[in-house]
Amino acid sequence: MNKLNWSQAIVACQQAGRGYVIATLIDTQGSTPRDGGSKMVIDGDHSYDTLGGGQLEFLVIQQARxxxxxxxxxxxxKPIPLAAEAAQCCGGNVVVMLECFAAVDWQINLFGAGHVCQALSKILAELPCQVRIIDNRQEFDHGLYPPNCEFIHSDDPVSAIATLPSHSWNIxxxxxxxxxxxxxxxxxxxxxxxxIGLIGSKTKAQRFRQRLGADGMDDTALTCPIGLSAVRGKxxxxxxxxxxxxxQSLYYQAQPRHHRDTTSWRDIRKLIQVPTNKESTCA
Structure with missing residues (x-):
């Protein structure tokens, strides 16, 4: 178990783009190692905080992975009878809710840390992506970037390309x-x-494409000017x-639609045995 508590672990996983699971005891009955509301976090390599240890925690970690x-x-x-399933002598019952958050696969590389990059990084901070800002000017390493942004100082940004993950997005x-x-x-x-996107006017785009063609480069994969033309302003x-x-538009167009595994409210109510009050009314 790592020294971080569950809330610190969530922040650490989000900043690193790692997938993680929040495990919460949403109901306890009888003798149990922890009370309802206890939480732990599990990622691919570590667990943070505890639901009481023992076989219960082993089963929860196994299910989370x-x-x-x-x-x-x-x-x-998931309901877990501690005696029957976890072989724990305390003999109570717990209901565990597991919330799984996928690892971030949207990797964005920003070449140049100027004014537009500074503004863009603020927007990308609110999106499910990991961002690398690559620049040869040391003064832009000011430590004020959002948690999902990493500044990489490189005297030769071109050589830094070799270190970047495949299938990432480049601006x-x-x-x-x-x-x-x-x-x-x-x-x-x-x-x-x-x-691959390049900022610039239509004139810059035309000149770059002419140079690329003269150098025998295929510019089909290059988007320039970058940005939606319908969004105006300089x-x-x-x-x-x-x-x-x-x-964002291109990213979500390319994403497959997955069925979201969920437990219905009827099943949840049955699992935690919430009594039904027939006299209650809704406003």
């Missing part, structure tokens, strides 16, 4: 057009990216909104 293996959001309510908006072009060439020379935040809207 099975949910994590599907890497999708889901919920499960280019550096302070140097020549660096922009070099980044485009390096990214377009590889076939494993989900998206302020950094307006441009960032346009880019974020485009990224």
């Amino acid at each position: 099975e949910l994590l293996s599907s890497n999708r959001h889901c919920q499960l309510v 280019i908006f550096t302070h140097d057009h020549q660096l922009d072009y070099q980044l485009c060439c390096e990214l377009l020379g590889q076939q494993h990216w989900a998206f 302020r950094p935040m307006e441009v960032a909104v346009s880019i974020a809207a485009q990224l």
